[in-house]
Amino acid sequence: MTDSPFRPFETLIDRAAALAQLRTATLGADDGELFFERRRAEGLMFDDGRLKTASYDASEGFGLRAVRGEVTGYAHSSEVTEAALKRAVETARLAVGAGGGSLAAGPVPTNRRLYTDADPIAGAAFPVKIETLREIDAFARALDPRVVQVTASLAASLQEVVILRPDGQELSDTRPMTRVNVSVIVEENGRREQGSAGGGGRIGLDGLIAPADWQARLREALRVALVNLTAEDAPAGVMDVVLGPGWPGILLHEAIGHGLEGDFNRKGSSAFAGLMGSRIAAPGVTVLDDGTIPDRRGSLTIDDEGTPSARNILIEDGILVGFMQDRQNARLMGVAPTGNGRRESYAHAPMPRMTNTYMLGGDATPGDLVAEVKDGLYAVGFGGGQVDITNGKFVFSCTEAYRVKDGKVGRAVKGATLIGDGATALQKIRGLGNDMALDPGMGNCGKQGQWVPVGVGQPTVLIGGLTVGGSAT
Template sequence: MINRLLNKYNLNKNNVFFLLDNMLENKVDFGDIYFQLKEQEVWVLDNKIIKQGSYFYDNGVGIRAVKNISTSFSHTNLITLKNLISFTDTVCNMVVHTKNNVIKKQLYSNSTNIYPQCNPINNDYIEKKIYILNYIDQLARQQDNRVTDVYAVLTCEYEEIIVGSTDNRLLSSDIRPLIHITIQVIVEQNNNREKGTSGGGGRFKIDEFFKKNTNKGILIDIWIKEAVRIAIVALFAKLSPSGSFPVILGPGWPGILFHEAVGHGLEGDFIRKKTSVFSKKLGLKVASTLCTVVDNGTLYSKRGSINIDDEGVPGQYNILIKNGILKSFLQDKLNAHIMNKKSTGNGRRESYAHLPMPRMTNTYLLAGKDTHSDIINSVEYGIYAVNFSGGQVDITSGNFVFSTSEAYLIKKGKIVHPIKGATLIGLGTEVMQSISMVGDNLHMDEGVGNCVKNGQNIPVSVGQPTIKIDQLTIGGTC
């Protein structure tokens, strides 16, 4: 793949190593060159009509030079050897020259693939994609006569990258497929309209994605039925109570709370700048002893999985919190170098036009020993939150606010009825300490996650088992 992509621009491996050697001759501590080719295809169904079919293509190169904590960066989509030599010289001249502290050479190689090396944007599948979208509309309406509107978006992405860096004796490369579908339905009863949203995706072959089966059935069918179910549940939801109650978070997508309220605070740039609530807590107890949190870029075909990160480091399994003790942070090369640590394979960027930074991949809480039913039965009066629709987090303090899209009231160990308008308000470090039960039913989200940081949007996954938080503030409407 390396030769194929470089040949598109009349380049070869020796040309890339020449550019990297030139950066070292300019006495930088570290430099890298990032080639990227990206395609994206989007199909939109709106009430029985395919209203949009769009295609996006981009390619380019990002060049970075680092000297101590001084970084210079430039990017171009005019990819010729002459232009890259000029850009490399410019970037090296822009960096602030101080005492030399070259990053030692290492050997990174990606020998295994955790997702298929394929292109889901394939003209042979256009009719199949249109068929699937129409099928979504038909099956959703068959589920319930209260369904009035059906909306679906199918997105397919294909990405090729090559990373060359002054600290690596090899060029690293990856081919990254990504498929995602969003299904939204509107139901109406007695002039009350509610919506339900479902969907998912991952790094699959297109035919594998459409046919993917689980012990519960075909995934596409499951997501269609789930969107309808969520919308109908909302029709009968009562106003959420306000106050401080025990809260149970369901498995899977509710792990987004810990991605936001905890995970971001463990990223190396926030730690180095001492803007994270976790900055001085390495080795200390920051969560319940029941909690072990990991970031794992090596899960098969998950949305956040990476064979290599965007600095050429292989994806890794990183234990962040073990039995409540803070064990490590997420690092890219730059912050690891400054903090005298090693990269954890978490240097990620949106595109060649962006600088890499420490970012999560697939972040989740490991399973415990409690059953889902035992956790529900343990609550006298509280909230069971199944899904979130949005939230905000302050990295410095750890304060968060999350809105539920599906939640239920619990009384005397029983789920009584659905509620709406429930907002979870708390402090990430306090919530982690207040977890008293952890389920044995770890589940990853279905493949819907995007993470935005400093304006850069990347795919991620989250997950968790059912957990019980002893006390959490609920902002309700009654």
């Protein structure tokens, strides 16, 4: 695999032959495409004073799809040859059957570029990356004598895709991705706590390995660890909760975002199915999915079907106004695709997925929102969570949270979980801060076994009456 630009029709397979096979596969179908991908990824992890992992992965292949109504035929191969493509055609055509479909028009191309096409892996020499991780480790230990363990990682990848449609239309995109993560464990009087921070996006590594950048992330990780070192057990019960800006939008993403994807609503399995045009959130709540923000982790110049990404309004002033759509579900629901057809790799068929999903801000200051809470919780950081798409019920663990009494932020608490359902939580929003922020660039989203990078965001949000699970008696 070379470093030259990915040109499958120049180096791997004859374009005319590939197009002929694609047309055979999609004869009588409603839609379909041939998706070529080349991906390179490098990951380094420094743990407990030594380089623990250094990996490099390179792959390429194709995925062939034929769509007829609700049925999808999909075949893929890491062998990009005409023989492999012919075998894939036999599988894909099983979805078409006797045919009778009318092939949908292709996406409208775009000349917009949302990120660089430079390879971030080549953006810094390997010894420089190792030395950066070593410096992170040394800096963390020098910051505070209570630091007993440091983990730091660097990751960079480049995904190149070429999409060929049955009408001969050809679309392509080159997608960089970088990320830095730091984590520290502190110990005092036999008690250990952890804090982590990280971020990145569709950018080069140069900014992320600059000392000013990783030192700021490391200080944040240490701050969180030290906060948790003095945390008391979280209370339990139904109480008002103030969510911090930025990364806490992951709760919005999971509890609400998945329920606004087209496939779940077409099949009636979403808690929001059949509610288009109805009020589903408190007045003032506006939620968007926007894949057009330059350099963001969840952004895409085009999605994995070739549709340009868009700034899609999902909830406007509390009213449900849109879903996220790929081409198949959009056609079946009689609407336009929204640029949300995504797949993990050439080995996966596309489906409706989020890009950067966030809630717009309001007029209140964060302090004013906290001041409204008589007895509740101020949740700033979140870890893992679970959600049931059919009813929107969620459980999220807090990595940084504080008790609030009489409008004042008090002691940090540990072991807090937020429990509720997305539809009810939307209705219980009582205030929106003027500090809307996006996350630092560290989100991954799973759906039906596929993982894709995403972004989240929100302002400070006051929600009345969430169930808080804790350990305090």
